[in-house]
Amino acid sequence: MEIGPILRAMARSKTKVALLVLEIAFTTAVVLNCLAMIVAQRDRISRPSGLDEANLLTVAIRPWGEAFQEVGFRRELVTRDLAALRALPGVAAATRIGPFPLQGGGSSSLFKPEGAPDSAKVRAPVYVSDAHVLSTLGLELAEGRGLEDGDLPEAPGPQALNCLITQDLAEALFPGESAVGKLIQGGGPFANTVVGVVRRMVTPYGGGPMESRIVINPAGPPPATFMSYMVRAQPGELDRVFGALDGALVGVEPARVVEVRALADVKTGGYAFNLFLAGALETIALLLLAVTALGIFGVTTFSVTQRTKQIGTRRALGASRGAILRHFLLENTLITAMGATLGLLGAFALNVLLVTKFDGTRLELGLVAAGLLLIWLVGVAATAAPARRASLLSPALATRTV
Amino acid sequence: MLLYYLRLAAKSALATPALTALTVGAIALGVAVPTALISIYEVFSRDPIPAKSDRLFNVRVDNWDPDSQFFDVRPGDPPKQIAYRDLRGLISSELPRHRTGVGGAGVFVFPEDEKIRPYRTIVTLAHADFFPMFEVPFRYGGGWSRADDERPARVVVLSEEANERLYGGADSVGRRIRLGTESFTIVGVLDRYRPVPMYYDVINNSMGKPRQFFVPFDTIRETAIGLGVAGDTDSWGNFPFTDPVAFLDNAEFNWIQYWVELPPERVADYESFLSSYAASQRQLGRFPKPDNHRVTPLMEWMSVREVAPPATRGLVVISLLFLAVCCLNLTGLLLGKFLARSGVLGVHRALGAPRSSIFLQRLLECELIGAAGGLVGLLLAAGGLALLGRSLPPGIGSPDLFGANGFSLGVALALALAAGLVSGIYPAWRACRIPPAIQLKLQ
Numbered sequence: 001m002e003i004g005p006i007l008r009a010m011a012r013s014k015t016k017v018a019l020l021v022l023e024i025a026f027t028t029a030v031v032l033n034c035l036a037m038i039v040a041q042r043d044r045i046s047r048p049s050g051l052d053e054a055n056l057l058t059v060a061i062r063p064w065g066e067a068f069q070e071v072g073f074r075r076e077l078v079t080r081d082l083a084a085l086r087a088l089p090g091v092a093a094a095t096r097i098g099p100f101p102l103q104g105g106g107s108s109s110l111f112k113p114e115g116a117p118d119s120a121k122v123r124a125p126v127y128v129s130d131a132h133v134l135s136t137l138g139l140e141l142a143e144g145r146g147l148e149d150g151d152l153p154e155a156p157g158p159q160a161l162n163c164l165i166t167q168d169l170a171e172a173l174f175p176g177e178s179a180v181g182k183l184i185q186g187g188g189p190f191a192n193t194v195v196g197v198v199r200r201m202v203t204p205y206g207g208g209p210m211e212s213r214i215v216i217n218p219a220g221p222p223p224a225t226f227m228s229y230m231v232r233a234q235p236g237e238l239d240r241v242f243g244a245l246d247g248a249l250v251g252v253e254p255a256r257v258v259e260v261r262a263l264a265d266v267k268t269g270g271y272a273f274n275l276f277l278a279g280a281l282e283t284i285a286l287l288l289l290a291v292t293a294l295g296i297f298g299v300t301t302f303s304v305t306q307r308t309k310q311i312g313t314r315r316a317l318g319a320s321r322g323a324i325l326r327h328f329l330l331e332n333t334l335i336t337a338m339g340a341t342l343g344l345l346g347a348f349a350l351n352v353l354l355v356t357k358f359d360g361t362r363l364e365l366g367l368v369a370a371g372l373l374l375i376w377l378v379g380v381a382a383t384a385a386p387a388r389r390a391s392l393l394s395p396a397l398a399t400r401t402v
Numbered sequence: 403m404l405l406y407y408l409r410l411a412a413k414s415a416l417a418t419p420a421l422t423a424l425t426v427g428a429i430a431l432g433v434a435v436p437t438a439l440i441s442i443y444e445v446f447s448r449d450p451i452p453a454k455s456d457r458l459f460n461v462r463v464d465n466w467d468p469d470s471q472f473f474d475v476r477p478g479d480p481p482k483q484i485a486y487r488d489l490r491g492l493i494s495s496e497l498p499r500h501r502t503g504v505g506g507a508g509v510f511v512f513p514e515d516e517k518i519r520p521y522r523t524i525v526t527l528a529h530a531d532f533f534p535m536f537e538v539p540f541r542y543g544g545g546w547s548r549a550d551d552e553r554p555a556r557v558v559v560l561s562e563e564a565n566e567r568l569y570g571g572a573d574s575v576g577r578r579i580r581l582g583t584e585s586f587t588i589v590g591v592l593d594r595y596r597p598v599p600m601y602y603d604v605i606n607n608s609m610g611k612p613r614q615f616f617v618p619f620d621t622i623r624e625t626a627i628g629l630g631v632a633g634d635t636d637s638w639g640n641f642p643f644t645d646p647v648a649f650l651d652n653a654e655f656n657w658i659q660y661w662v663e664l665p666p667e668r669v670a671d672y673e674s675f676l677s678s679y680a681a682s683q684r685q686l687g688r689f690p691k692p693d694n695h696r697v698t699p700l701m702e703w704m705s706v707r708e709v710a711p712p713a714t715r716g717l718v719v720i721s722l723l724f725l726a727v728c729c730l731n732l733t734g735l736l737l738g739k740f741l742a743r744s745g746v747l748g749v750h751r752a753l754g755a756p757r758s759s760i761f762l763q764r765l766l767e768c769e770l771i772g773a774a775g776g777l778v779g780l781l782l783a784a785g786g787l788a789l790l791g792r793s794l795p796p797g798i799g800s801p802d803l804f805g806a807n808g809f810s811l812g813v814a815l816a817l818a819l820a821a822g823l824v825s826g827i828y829p830a831w832r833a834c835r836i837p838p839a840i841q842l843k844l845q
Binding site for chain 2: 007016019022023026028029030033034037058062064105106110118119121123153157158170187188189206223224225226257274276277279280281283284287288292294295298302303350353354357358359360
């Protein structure tokens with residue numbers, strides 16, 4: 001095609017071309033890295049947690065009454081609380097659980113198969129809950145059974161318990177075999193028996209494989225200072241249940257403060273920094289593409305004005321509208337290609353810096369290709385209007401003012 | 403001369419208002435993003451107590467399990483906090499000028515005023531030295547004494563916020579307030595105090611406000627009061643939790659940050675004290691790992707704990723590249739602008755203006771545009787920070803922490819002037835190379 005004239009036209013305005021190429025190169029380098037980090041952060045936030053996030057509420061209770069010093073009172077209160085919660089219209093299930101999943105961090109411990117060397121220890125977050133944990137959180141059982149009322153210990157303190165673990169923890173501790181019935185040892189002197197395996201549960205805990213290696217232990221009597229429940233609302237009933245929880249619990253026992261939050265809000269807190277990072281990167285990437293598009297638009301508009309006469313002449317000599325349009329789009333594609341090639345090198349250099357020094361994300365080929373396509377499309381979009389204007393110039397222009 | 407140049411530059415800038423507005427906009431946008439992000443980074447990485455940060459040290463000793471690396475620290479580092487037992491061991495050293503443990507405990511507050519409902523809060527457990535050591539400002543009264551630490555006395559220091567809430571801001575020193583089951587005498591009320599970051603407790607509350615109440619550390623041993631350890635805790639070993647005091651005194655249960663104030667030249671002495679302490683513990687069957695203590699200067703401790711997450715530095719780098727792209731755009735715009743005025747510049751040259759003065763005038767024009775862009779950019783950054791502050795969840799910081807200030811103004815202006823200079827040099831050079839003759843012929 002008409003590469004010759006395009007190259008000659010570009011050679012006549014080296015500065016302009018050089019500026020555009022550099023601009024596109026910088027944009028490519030930055031946008032590709034932003035994309036990699038944005039996708040990594042968003043993936044982390046939106047990965048399935050295994051929980052029915054949309055319908056769950058958390059209830060944190062801080063008692064102050066004297067009666068709470070009595071362990072029997074607390075144990076009996078939990079039963080009354082849960083009965084009251086389950087009786088509320090719109091409630092599908094309720095469980096005692098601590099700490100809350102998705103809040104970020106929590107409590108963790110090291111586990112190994114009983115009798116294994118200490119080097120086999122694997123870190124896992126630990127939750128304590130009751131027989132309703134699976135139905136309330138919406139967790140799926142892969143193997144074995146859930147917790148039962150009989151699993152809950154009568155007295156506090158270390159003792160042998162029956163517990164649930166996630167599939168990922170099962171695979172880390174007992175690769176290639178069923179974990180059900182096996183004994184695992186945590187920090188204490190007693191080994192716990194795995195009675196069931198949960199297919200999937202994930203919670204933010206500073207990154208790493210431990211986030212999906214989770215232990216759910218049966219809860220003993222609650223401490224005097226803190227109790228926590230989770231409530232699963234029937235679909236569409238979340239707001240109604242939210243409003244009713246405080247009244248229902250204070251109605252059972254007034255000497256305490258009840259704090260109700262949607263699990264979605266708890267999760268926002270748990271992923272606060274990821275959300276901040278993703279938002280900042282998205283803003284920068286969008287602004288960058290907009291600025292570059294404006295730059296390309298400006299330069300193309302300018303060169304259309306500058307070359308009005310030449311365009312008219314070419315049209316007069318028989319070039320079709322399409323040929324003029326193609327000229328500008330092709331010119332832009334050439335410039336984008338040069339910029340993107342340079343930018344690709346820059347992107348990898350920048351990536352090395354970001355990954356080694358600033359917790360960046362490694363570039364992946366698929367995403368790089370998508371990013372390059374995006375930048376080319378932005379270039380085409382920015383060229384389209386001025387190029388169309390050029391193609392509409394009348395051939396008669398060539399005969400004027402000559 | 404400079405004034406004349408400035409006038410010429412301003413006149414030239416105003417001659418093409420649309421182009422000038424565009425260039426100012428380009429600089430403003432380019433500067434706003436890095437200004438906002440650098441301002442955020444500055445908050446995270448501030449020296450919270452510049453007068454003495456080189457004399458304040460965080461102290462750690464290694465009581466951890468020989469078979470496992472503590473998980474939330476750099477490889478080879480001891481646990482991030484110390485156990486109560488080691489707090490008692492370390493506090494006996496007379497080497498530091500000041501020393502304090504910092505811990506958290508949850509307790510119920512029963513206000514005297516019956517209209518205020520009881521509420522649960524986390525109090526800071528500290529030693530008497532906490533207040534002089536961290537130069538905590540008092541509005542009324544003061545801290546407590548080392549003798550009060552020993553007893554421990556039922557004394558409490560209130561934050562400004564707590565005093566406002568409970569006593570409407572009046573001088574409450576000498577009044578009594580019930581925490582848990584016992585009544586405490588208020589000995590001091592803090593003045594406005596908001597260290598950023600909250601350096602003495604970056605593990606639980608790095609961007610938060612100071613707690614509402616401060617009580618002598620050993621109050622935690624008085625189990626009848628009902629204080630319960632709160633915050634980040636780690637433990638190993640099998641010490642049974644039957645008696646809370648026995649557990650505190652014996653378990654390898656780490657939950658305390660320990661601080662000392664030392665002249666830098668005494669650090670070596672203090673380190674040898676820590677070594678001999680570790681040796682004494684090893685004889686008791688504790689400290690299974692080889693001596694592995696740390697005496698970390700405050701600012702280094704901030705970076706060890708990554709108070710400013712590395713990713714925020716990455717954001718700053720990326721935002722500066724964004725500015726670079728804006729600069730490239732700006733170069734194109736300025737080139738167009740100057741060459742559009744080549745007629746006027748040609749006349750200047752023909753009338754005897756040397757190239758250097760054309761060059762300087764153009765650069766000055768770029769700097770004027772830069773300054774204007776910097777100010778507009780600061781406004782944009784302030785708007786962005788306000789939006790961000792409101793959307794940030796409490797874990798990252800409260801809205802009042804992020805905002806444009808004098809520092810942001812400096813950053814915005816410095817970036818804008820640098821951007822104006824960098825993007826203006828080439829166009830200014832081109833402008834001063836315009837041959838006078840051709841321009842005159844075209845007139």
